[in-house]
Amino acid sequence: MCAAPTQGQAIPAGVDVEKETVITGKVVANDGQPVGGAFVRLLDGTGEFTAEVVASGTGDFRFFAAPGDWTVRALSSSGNGDAKVRPESNGIHNVDVTVSA
Structure with missing residues (x-):
């Protein structure tokens, strides 16, 4: 069993997005439907x-x-995928x- 925390949409109270990335x-x-549990x-x-x-x-x-070059990789029973993101500042x-499979 993985100990990775489950995520939600809301940013936790007390997080200052002007100081955090x-x-x-x-x-x-592929059809745009959300994939839960990945x-x-x-x-x-x-x-x-x-x-993770x-x-x-x-x-x-x-x-x-932190600001920089990152890859976000999703692994699920529906398939796998990667996306690149490069935050240059906080926010x-x-x-x-x-x-996709």
């Missing part, structure tokens, strides 16, 4: 594993990171990951 998004299938990994600019969460039932995920940065 938040990477958030949704895991979706394992979502955050990889740094060299491809090294940094963190479980997407919510509506496919939502969230990471607190909320959205990226959706499409998975």
